[in-house]
Amino acid sequence: MTLQPVDGDKILRENFAPWVLDLGLVVEEVGDGTAVLRLPWSERLAREGGALSGQAMMAAADTGVVVAVAGAKGGYAPMTTVQLNTSFQRPVVGRDVLVAVRLSKLGRTLAFADVTLTLDGDSAVVAHASAVYAIMG
Known part of the structure; x- marks a missing residue:
């Protein structure tokens, strides 16, 4: 089954904690092992100095991996983060961020992803x- 962005948004609503939903993430694209999510700019997500907080970007990256795995599997399956490593390269002020996920490997029990x-x-x-994810279902 090929997922559409509306399916990705449904996965978010039905499987993520309220604080993750408060980020306002919107699924823009879902493919076979890929996803693009929009993290809308919000003053609520800014830290001292006005830049978007790293925690918000890390949560968006982590969430995007779930959508990409679901796209590859044709639907949502229970999974959990095993490892997430993030490098920040420049501040974000007053702009939306696009979170592009590409799975580099999808195995039976593990998924490996790159997020830009x-x-x-x-x-x-x-x-x-x-990121590395354990697939439990």
Whole structure:
């Protein structure tokens, strides 16, 4: 089954904690092992100095991996983060962030992903993450 962005949004609503939903993430694309989510700019997510908090970007990257795995599997399955490593490259002020996920390997019990966070309308990388997920279902 091929998932659509509306399916990704449903996965978010039905499987994530309220504080993750408060990020306002929107699924823009879902493919076979790929996903793009939008993290809308919000003053609520800014830290001292006005830049988007790293915690918000890390949560968005982590959440995007779930959607990409679901896209590859044709639907949601229980899974959990095993490892998430994030490098921040530049601050984000007043701009939405696009979270692009690509699975580099999907096994029976583990998924490996690369996540690139860019400014909306700009290819400048603001952060990069790599993740490993355990698939439990």
